[in-house]
Amino acid sequence: MAERTEHDSILYFSVNDQIVSTTDVEPEKDSSKKFPRDNHAYAKNIKVSTNGITFDFVYGRKTHKIKTDLRALHDISNLMAAMIASIKLGLSSDLVVKTVNDINIEVPYWNVREGVSGTILIDDGYNANPVGFMEALKYLANYQTTGKRYVVTEGFIELGRSKESRYLEMAEQIVRCADVLVTSDKYLWSVVADIDLEFNAIYTESAKFFTGILLENLVDGDVVLLEGSLPASVLREISE
Template sequence: PRVMQLARKAKGEVLLFGLTPKATIRAEDIKEKEQKIYFTLIYAAEKVAVELNVPGRFMILNALAAAAVGSLLGLSSKTVKAGLEAFKPVSGRMNILHLPNGVHLIDDTYNANPESMEAALTTLKNIETTGRRIFVAGDMLELGPQAHSLHSKVGAAAARSGIDRLYASGEFDAAVAAGAQDEGLQSANTITGSHDEIIEDLISWLRPGDWALVKGSRGMTMEKVVQGLKAWGQKTETNNE
């Protein structure tokens, strides 16, 4: 509603993008499969099949925003499709890493807030796998007086998403763990600790086919967990040769 109010007040050209029929640039027939997103891009009067090489339905709005800019610049649907399908996320933003030892990582360590945490958890939930799902959470920084309750809510959301194990690190790790336990995740599967302690426990627990999502605010340097697991995965494969 607010967007439409702003659109009506705008003096210049307005181009709407989104997931509703009112949007000129929109996505239809959305499907997720094998860590990719497939959808039909409505681009003015054209319908274009698009394959995004990233996981996460929230990425669709980013793609539509880019397509809208392309439309304003007069780009053809063919050019927009090629650009979207060539997109690769920057380091730390929903990077899929398949380790040589069969473990899979989702590196989303660049930053975090309550909304992006839940979006990432939804992505992990929707991964097609017979393995286990693990969430490694670092603190979300700069949340002020609501920090404790918001971290607890993230833990609760993680448990509701169906993860098998939760790791939390930071000042509010206990709040994350408590939130998960309140939603039924067993205490044995809620672990708190430093980067090194989490890496050590993960190494002893992970097995081929498992998926681990690692995420936290930039200041939490959760990429250290990813780096530690990558080194372990490579070493494990080398030792098995």
């Protein structure tokens, strides 16, 4: 791809991408195909909290402090791509950084609210896809709490041929990041149980039973990740 780009084209590589990070890119000797160090960009000193993400945006020889309401690590690469494109289109890096820092972003995921009995609810009902779920589990694991960490989900849409590997990956992450799983996805429940027989995985045939299970078990200090679209009654009845 690098060798076929036109003069003055913009190439943005994310080092988090396994393909890019393991591929040796050797541009042609033509100076228009080289990657000047002044154009290198990356993020460092990344800190994630319940209020968002802060990091140092390094572009060329300048370092800028970034503070955003975005909370998922994969949002950083998306944000940086937009920032780099804006700079390349003629805006100053200082103006781009100021604009990003001044924007109040209402994210449709990971909305934190108070729940019953002194619990905390993390509403990730915007969607339920494997990538977003894995990030949400990391967010849950890093959430400071004195109680247990719950994951509540109906499961996922059809994942095709990758279903087994995806479910195994997600189940392993659940065991690492949470203490309790409540689900109506029998396959997810069985994979978690196979990984760790002592893990508290609760299966129920329908999401309509989630409310009763949670009200019976939740105590002060517990944090509940609500993953994917759930019946409105569940969120309503376990909210403060």
